Amino acid sequence: MQILEQSIVFEPLPGHASPTWAARVDAQALRAFCAAVHAAERRLVALWGSDERDRDAQLGFALHAAFDLAEGLVCLTLPLSTENPEFPDLSLPFPAAERMQRAVRDTIGARPDAGDQRPWLRHANWPADYYPLRRDTPEVNGSRYAASNEDYAFVRVEGDGVHEIAVGPIHAGIIEPGHFRFSAMGESVLRLEERLGWTHKGIERRFVGMALAEGAKLAGRVSGDTTVAYAWAYSQAAEAISGAMPPPRALWLRALLLERERIANHLGDLGYLGNDVALSFGLMQFMRLREDWIRLNAQVFGHRLLMDRIVPGGVAVDLDAAGAQALLAQGRTIRHEVRKLKAIYDEHAGLQDRFLTTGRVTAQLAKRLGVIGLVGRASAQWWDLRCDHPCAPYDQLAPRISTERNGDVAARVLVRFAEIAEALRLIETIISEMPAGNIRSEVRSSADRRGYGWIEGWRGDVLVALETGHDGKIRRGHCHDPSWQNWPALEHAAIDNIVPDFPLINKSFNLSYSGQDL
Amino acid sequence: MFPMLRQILRTGIVSEAPPAADEDLRVVAQRLSDAVARQLGRALVIRHIDAGSCNGCELEIHALGNPYYNLEALGIKFAASPRHADLLLVTGPVAKNMEVAVKRAYDATPEPKLVVAVGDCGCTGGIFGESYASCGRVANVIPVDVAVPGCPPTPLQLMQGILAAIAPGKADRAAKG
Numbered sequence: 001m002q003i004l005e006q007s008i009v010f011e012p013l014p015g016h017a018s019p020t021w022a023a024r025v026d027a028q029a030l031r032a033f034c035a036a037v038h039a040a041e042r043r044l045v046a047l048w049g050s051d052e053r054d055r056d057a058q059l060g061f062a063l064h065a066a067f068d069l070a071e072g073l074v075c076l077t078l079p080l081s082t083e084n085p086e087f088p089d090l091s092l093p094f095p096a097a098e099r100m101q102r103a104v105r106d107t108i109g110a111r112p113d114a115g116d117q118r119p120w121l122r123h124a125n126w127p128a129d130y131y132p133l134r135r136d137t138p139e140v141n142g143s144r145y146a147a148s149n150e151d152y153a154f155v156r157v158e159g160d161g162v163h164e165i166a167v168g169p170i171h172a173g174i175i176e177p178g179h180f181r182f183s184a185m186g187e188s189v190l191r192l193e194e195r196l197g198w199t200h201k202g203i204e205r206r207f208v209g210m211a212l213a214e215g216a217k218l219a220g221r222v223s224g225d226t227t228v229a230y231a232w233a234y235s236q237a238a239e240a241i242s243g244a245m246p247p248p249r250a251l252w253l254r255a256l257l258l259e260r261e262r263i264a265n266h267l268g269d270l271g272y273l274g275n276d277v278a279l280s281f282g283l284m285q286f287m288r289l290r291e292d293w294i295r296l297n298a299q300v301f302g303h304r305l306l307m308d309r310i311v312p313g314g315v316a317v318d319l320d321a322a323g324a325q326a327l328l329a330q331g332r333t334i335r336h337e338v339r340k341l342k343a344i345y346d347e348h349a350g351l352q353d354r355f356l357t358t359g360r361v362t363a364q365l366a367k368r369l370g371v372i373g374l375v376g377r378a379s380a381q382w383w384d385l386r387c388d389h390p391c392a393p394y395d396q397l398a399p400r401i402s403t404e405r406n407g408d409v410a411a412r413v414l415v416r417f418a419e420i421a422e423a424l425r426l427i428e429t430i431i432s433e434m435p436a437g438n439i440r441s442e443v444r445s446s447a448d449r450r451g452y453g454w455i456e457g458w459r460g461d462v463l464v465a466l467e468t469g470h471d472g473k474i475r476r477g478h479c480h481d482p483s484w485q486n487w488p489a490l491e492h493a494a495i496d497n498i499v500p501d502f503p504l505i506n507k508s509f510n511l512s513y514s515g516q517d518l
Numbered sequence: 519m520f521p522m523l524r525q526i527l528r529t530g531i532v533s534e535a536p537p538a539a540d541e542d543l544r545v546v547a548q549r550l551s552d553a554v555a556r557q558l559g560r561a562l563v564i565r566h567i568d569a570g571s572c573n574g575c576e577l578e579i580h581a582l583g584n585p586y587y588n589l590e591a592l593g594i595k596f597a598a599s600p601r602h603a604d605l606l607l608v609t610g611p612v613a614k615n616m617e618v619a620v621k622r623a624y625d626a627t628p629e630p631k632l633v634v635a636v637g638d639c640g641c642t643g644g645i646f647g648e649s650y651a652s653c654g655r656v657a658n659v660i661p662v663d664v665a666v667p668g669c670p671p672t673p674l675q676l677m678q679g680i681l682a683a684i685a686p687g688k689a690d691r692a693a694k695g
Contacts, residue, residue, distance in 0.1 A: 123615040126650050142653035147617040169619050172598035174566045174579050177616060198615045199570045202651035218645055224574025224670065268580070281522055287584035288532060294581075304672065305574055344521050514572045517613075 003071055004036040010074065013450065015240040017391035019072030020452050030065070030078050031088050038093035042069050043370050043383070045454075046463045046480035047090065047100040049108035051135045053082055061085040061110045064478075066452070066463060072389055073454055075465075085110035096370050096485040103518075107133040107204065121197040121517065124150040132205045133476075157183035157191050165499065169198045173503075176513035184499055192494040192502075194487055199517040207477030212238045212445040212466075213312055215474055219464055220307050222479045223515030228254075228261040229457030230479060231310035233464040236391070236453030238312035241468055244443045250314030251392045252434040256327075257306050257315070259423040259430070262458040263334070264293050264305075266416040266423075269510050273413055274345065276504040277354040285341055289334060296330050299323075314440030324431050331424050342417050355410035359493040359505030362407055371489045373460020373482040375509050378415045379407035385456035396433075397426055409508040419458075445472035459483065459512065481515030533588040539685035540678035543664050545657070548687025550630055555686045558604055560593040562684055565603035565627065569620050569656065570613030570646075574670040575637040579607065581673040594680065600624070605632040605683055608660075611639040611646045612653040624660040632683045634664045636676065641665040 001010045003021065008029055010021040025033065037044070045066040052059035060082035067074045080087055089112040091098040101112040102120035109131040111117065122128070126145045131137055156164075162185055169177035179195040203222060207215055219234035220227040232254050239246060246254075267290040274282020294304040300323040301309050309316050319327075345351055361371060366379035376383055385391075386399040402418035404411035445468055453464040460482025469475035490509050494502055548555065566579055582589040589595070597603050600623040612620055624631065635656035638644040643654030653659050666679035 125614040125617070130650060132650055140650050141648040142612070142614055142617075142650075142658065144650070145614075147614060149618050169616065170567055170600075170623055174568075174576055174596060176568045176571070176573055176576065177619070198619070199568070199610065199613050200615055200651050201570050201611055201613045201646045202649040203646070205649060205651075206646060221572040221574065221645055221669075224572040225577060227574070268577070281526065283583075284585050285525065285529070287581070288529065288586070291581060291584045291586050298672075305577060305670065307574070307669065340521070340525060344525065347521070512573065514570075 003069060003074060004033070004040055006033050006036055008033060008076075013240065013452070015243050016452060017236045017239075018389040018454065020075065021071060021073070022075045022077070022450070024077045024079065027078060027088050030076060033076065034090050034093045037067050037069065040069070042067060043372070044090065044094040044097055045073065045461065046465070046478070046484070047097055047104065048465065048478040048480070049104040049110050049133065050467070050476045051108060051133060052079070054135050061108055063087045063104065063110060064465065065090070066465070068383070068388070073452055075452065080110050086113050088112070089114035091115045094370055095368070096488060099488070100484055107131060109134060118153055121200045123197060124148050132202060152195055154181045154193050154195070155191070161185055162190060178513050180502070182494075182499060182502070187498040187500070189494045189497055189499055189502070192491045194491060196487065196513060197517050199514045201518070203518045204478060207474050210474045210477070212241065212443060212468070212472070212474065215466070215477060216311055217308060219477075219479060222518065223481060223512040224305060225265055226261070226457045226459060226462060226481070226512065226515065227305055227307045228257045228310060229455045229462045230464065231308070232258060233453030233455040233462045234466070235310055235312045236455070237451035237464045237466040238443055240451030240453070241446055241449040241466060242312070242443045243446065244313050244441050246314045247438040247441055248392070248435045249437045250439045252430055253315045253319060253439060254310050255393050255397070256319070256427060256430045256434075257301070257309055258455065258457070259426050260293070260297060261306055262423050263420050264290055264297070265458045266420050267293060269507065270341075270413065270416055272507050273409070273504065274351065276507050277351050279348065279351050282341070282345065282351075289337055292330065293334065296326060300326060311440070313443040314438070316440075318439050319434075328428065328431055331427055335421070335424050338417070338420055345413070352410065354501070354504065355413060356408060358409040358501050359497055359508060360406070360408045361489050361493050363405060365492060366407060366489065369489050369492070370485055372485045374415055374419070374458065375412060375486045375489065376460065377401065377403045378411040380405045383461070385454060385461045389454070393430065397429055399426060409504055412508040447472045457482070459510070460486070479515075479518065481512050483511040483516045486511050487516065532585045533591060534586055536592055536681070537674050537678050539681035540675075541682055541685065543666055543679045543682045545665050546663055548685065549663070550684065550687070552686045554630070555684050558684045562594045562605060562680075563597045563603050564594065564605045564607050564680070565597050565600045565623065566607045567609070567620060567623055569608050569610045569616045569640075569659075570652065571610030571637065571639060575609035575640070578670045578673050578676060579609070579636070582676060587673045587677065589677065600627040603627050604630065605634060605680070607634050607636055607680070608656045609636045609640055611643045612656055612659045614651050614653060617653055617659055620659055633660055633662045634666060634679050634683050635662045636666050636679070637671060638667050638669045641667045644669065
C-alpha cells in the first residue's frame with residue numbers, strides 16, 4: 001500500500017489494536033515522506049534508534065520514526081551505516097524532533113546531519129562514547145563513572161539589564177527535577193531554556209533481555225501518573241508480538257481504568273492550579289475529591305494509582321457488581337461536586353485574572369510546534385486518539401473531543417473540566433455496557449517480532465514500541481511520552497509573562513519529566 | 519464568596535487521626551536524643567527531593583497535604599530549601615544525573631540531617647536497579663535513617679516512616695524506664 005502518494009510500499013502489521021503500517025526507507029525517501037506528512041498537516045509521534053549490527057552487517061544502526069496519519073500509525077525504519085551513522089535532521093518539519101534526535105545521539109551514537117548537537121540525556125556523568133543502547137556496550141554499575149557538574153551551553157541573552165535566573169534541578173515544590181534557565185528583564189521573561197534528562201535512569205537499556213510479561217511492570221513505571229496508559233500501550237505491543245487477543249471484557253475494563261486515571265490527574269491539577277493563584281480553598285477541595293477517587297481505586301481494583309492492573313493478555317482484576325455500583329455512585333457525587341467547584345472557579349475574579357491570557361500558546365504556534373494532547377487541545381489542536389484512531393472499546397463509545405481556542409492557562413483549565421465531564425460519561429457507559437466473560441488470555445512471546453501500542457493517556461498519546469530477539473526476550477523497548485512534543489511549547493508560553501507566573505503556566509501544562517528522561 | 523463558604527461549611531473537617539510511628543522502618547538506631555525528638559515532632563520541616571523517581575511517590579507525598587491526612591496539623595511542613603529542613607524525604611533510585619544535586623542538598627541541610635528514603639526504588643533501587651544511569655538505592659549516595667518501601671507507599675505508610683524518623687529511640691525510652 002502507498003501512503004501520501006509517496007513511492008514507499010508499506011506493509012500492514014498484523015495483530016495491532018489500531019491500523020499500523022511499516023516500511024524500510026532510505027534517507028531521501030524519509031525526507032520526502034516527512035515533507036509530505038507536514039504538508040498533509042499530520043504529525044510525527046516518536047523518533048528512536050536501534051543497533052542492528054549483530055543481526056545484519058549491512059544494516060548497522062537504524063533510525064525509527066512513527067507518524068500519525070489518516071491511515072493509522074505509520075512506522076519508517078532508516079538503516080544507518082556502521083561507520084558513519086548519520087541521519088537527516090527532521091526538526092524543520094517537526095520541531096519536536098530536535099530533542100529526540102539528541103536522545104538518539106546519546107543512546108545509540110547516530111547523529112542528525114544538522115540541528116542542535118548538544119547532549120540531552122547525557123549530563124557528562126558517563127563517557128561521551130558510552131552508548132547505552134549499543135548491543136556491545138558493557139553493563140556498569142552506578143559507581144563506575146564519577147559524577148560531575150556539567151557545564152551546559154545554554155543560549156545566552158545579552159543586553160542592558162538582562163539577567164539570568166537558574167532554577168533546579170531540585171525544584172522548590174514537591175515535583176520532579178529539571179532545570180529552567182530564564183533570561184529576564186525586570187520581571188518579564190525574555191527567554192526560557194529547559195535542560196531536562198535529570199531523572200534518566202536507563203529504562204530503555206533495562207528493557208533489554210526482559211521477558212515479554214515482565215516488561216509491563218517497567219512500562220508502568222515510566223511515568224507514575226500515566227501508569228495505566230503505559231501499561232495498556234505496552235500490552236498492545238506485547239499482544240501484537242504474541243498474536244494474543246485480549247478478551248472483550250478486558251478491553252472495556254482497560255478503558256475504565258484509563259478514564260479513572262484521567263480524572264484522578266485532572267482533579268489534582270485543578271487543585272494545584274487554584275493553589276498557584278493563592279486559592280488554597282481550590283487545592284483542598286480538589287485534593288479531597290482526588291483522595292476519595294483513588295481510595296475507591298484501592299478498594300475496587302487493589303491499587304490507589306492502578307499500577308499493574310493492566311497486563312499483557314488482559315487485566316489483572318475484574319469488577320464485581322458491588323464494585324460497579326460503588327463506581328457509579330462515586331461518579332454521580334464527583335460530577336455534582338466538580339460542577340459546584342467549577343462555578344466557584346468561573347466566578348472568582350482574582351483567579352480568572354491570573355488564568356486569562358497567561359502562558360498563551362496560540363493555535364498557530366501550537367500547530368507549528370506540533371503540540372499535542374491536553375495542551376494541544378487547549379490551543380485548538382484536534383488530536384485525540386480515542387476519536388482519531390479508536391481502538392476497542394472506544395470505537396463503540398463515541399468519545400467527544402474537548403477543545404478550546406485561547407491556549408492560555410484558563411483554556412487548559414477549561415479543557416480539564418470538560419474532560420472530567422466526558423470521562424465520567426464514558427465511565428457510566430462502560431460500566432453499563434461492559435460485556436461479560438474472561439479477563440485475561442495467555443500471551444506467549446514470539447521471536448524476532450515487532451509490536452506497537454498507542455494509547456491516549458491523560459497528557460496525550462503514549463507510544464510503546466517493542467521488538468523481540470531470537471530468544472523471544474525483549475531486544476528493544478522504546479516508550480514515548482507526549483511531553484517530548486509539549487516541553488518546547490512551554491518555553492514559548494513563558495515568553496513575555498512575568499517570572500512569578502511561571503509556576504502557574506508550568507502546572508497548567510503539567511508535563512512529565514520521568515516520562516521524557518527515561 | 520458565599521458559595522465558597524457554603525462549600526467549606528458543608529465539607530466540614532474530614533481529617534483523620536494520624537497513624538503511629540512504625541519503628542520497623544528504621545534502618546539505623548535513633549540518633550536524636552529524646553528531648554530533641556520531642557521538639558522536632560512538633561515542628562519538623564521536610565525538604566522533598568526527587569532523585570529520579572517515576573513520579574508515583576510524589577503523588578502520594580502530595581496526598582499528605584490533603585485534608586484527610588492533613589500533615590501540617592501535626593506540625594510537619596515542607597520547605598523549599600534544604601537549608602530550612604530537618605529531614606530530607608528522598609524518592610526514586612538516585613539517577614546518576616542527580617547524584618551531584620542530591621549530595622549538595624544533603625550538604626546544605628543542617629544537622630540532624632535526617633533522611634527518609636521513599637519507595638521500593640529509594641529502598642533498594644527497585645525495578646530500575648543499578649546501571650550506568652542509576653546509583654540504585656538512596657543509601658548508596660547519602661546516609662539513610664528510615665526506609666519506607668512500597669510502590670508507591672501509601673500516605674499512611676509515608677506518615678509512619680516520617681514519624682519513625684522523629685520518634686524517641688528505643689534506647690532512650692528504655693533508659694528512662
